[in-house]
Amino acid sequence: MLSVNNICFAYNNTKVLDEISFHLGKGELCGLFGPNGSGKTTLFKCCLKFIRPDRGSVRFNGRDIKKFKTREMAKQVAYVPQTHQPPFPFTVKEMVLMGRTPHLNRFYLPGNRDKKLMEQAMEMINISHLADEPYDILSGGQQQMVLIARALAQNTDLILLDEPTSALDFKNQVIIWKALRRIADQGISILACSHDPNHVAWFCDTTVVLGNSGLIANGDPDRVLCQDLMDKIYENTCLVRDLEDMKMIVPKGLNRHRAQIIDFPITGTS
Numbered sequence: 441m442l443s444v445n446n447i448c449f450a451y452n453n454t455k456v457l458d459e460i461s462f463h464l465g466k467g468e469l470c471g472l473f474g475p476n477g478s479g480k481t482t483l484f485k486c487c488l489k490f491i492r493p494d495r496g497s498v499r500f501n502g503r504d505i506k507k508f509k510t511r512e513m514a515k516q517v518a519y520v521p522q523t524h525q526p527p528f529p530f531t532v533k534e535m536v537l538m539g540r541t542p543h544l545n546r547f548y549l550p551g552n553r554d555k556k557l558m559e560q561a562m563e564m565i566n567i568s569h570l571a572d573e574p575y576d577i578l579s580g581g582q583q584q585m586v587l588i589a590r591a592l593a594q595n596t597d598l599i600l601l602d603e604p605t606s607a608l609d610f611k612n613q614v615i616i617w618k619a620l621r622r623i624a625d626q627g628i629s630i631l632a633c634s635h636d637p638n639h640v641a642w643f644c645d646t647t648v649v650l651g652n653s654g655l656i657a658n659g660d661p662d663r664v665l666c667q668d669l670m671d672k673i674y675e676n677t678c679l680v681r682d683l684e685d686m687k688m689i690v691p692k693g694l695n696r697h698r699a700q701i702i703d704f705p706i707t708g709t710s
């Protein structure tokens with residue numbers, strides 16, 4: 441499915457990605473995480489052909505993405521950015537239907553199948569009740585859900601999501617991650633970036649962890665998300681605990697009865 445092979449990328453002379461390699465199989469849900477500025481968005485941009493790596497290659501189903509034309513790429517890979525502001529006040533259903541654009545005929549007229557996929561995508565994300573609302577007046581979290589539904593309507597083999605739940609309340613975070621889990625179980629591969637390692641531990645099959653000096657680990661979250669790794673990337677600020685059969689990553693130094701800070705180092709972001 442998606443193979444990232446030894447890619448390197450620098451903005452001007454500042455190296456951001458250094459020899460990054462990993463593989464995402466069919467129907468796998470992979471959580472990409474790492475500290476601010478570690479290069480997650482840059483890695484996404486390389487995988488989407490928005491920028492060209494200085495070295496290495498990205499392959500999709502065995503074929504170098506350099507060889508894909510834009511429309512061909514859009515038929516196979518969907519991307520959910522963190523935010524998107526369209527220039528016109530489209531309704532939610534119009535926004536979701538835009539996911540069908542790469543599949544439309546030369547007259548760009550959506551057919552019954554396109555409309556059905558649009559409706560299914562809205563149902564899956566639980567936003568059917570917003571169908572006729574103007575997208576631009578929705579809350580940030582609701583807009584994020586519309587963008588996810590748009591990617592689902594695109595009906596691709598691979599979906600890349602950049603912090604899909606960053607603006608969502610707890611219930612909606614769980615709805616989205618469960619929906620991603622179900623979509624992956626149907627055979628679609630997903631690479632989702634998250635700042636919450638718990639989401640990776642609870643929902644993902646595999647993980648790719650970037651640190652300030654490149655790829656730190658990848659593989660099964662049960663193995664990868666250990667105390668050592670958390671100490672390394674989040675500078676001794678969290679504890680890895682087992683709660684029944686689930687892994688929990690919690691902040692270090694909190695009092696049980698209230699968020700009383702005992703010894704919590706504050707460090708700047710990189």
Ligand SMILES: Nc1ncnc2c1ncn2[C@@H]1O[C@H](COP(=O)(O)OP(=O)(O)OP(=O)(O)O)[C@@H](O)[C@H]1O
Nearest residue numbers: 451452456474475476477478479480481482483710
């Ligand atoms: N267009 C650009 N020109 C120059 N430097 C850039 C550009 N975009 C990103 N960078 C730098 O590259 C590094 C990686 O940025 P990137 O956005 O990929 O990190 P990230 O892991 O997605 O960060 P975050 O978690 O904060 O969203 C940062 O130091 C950033 O300042």
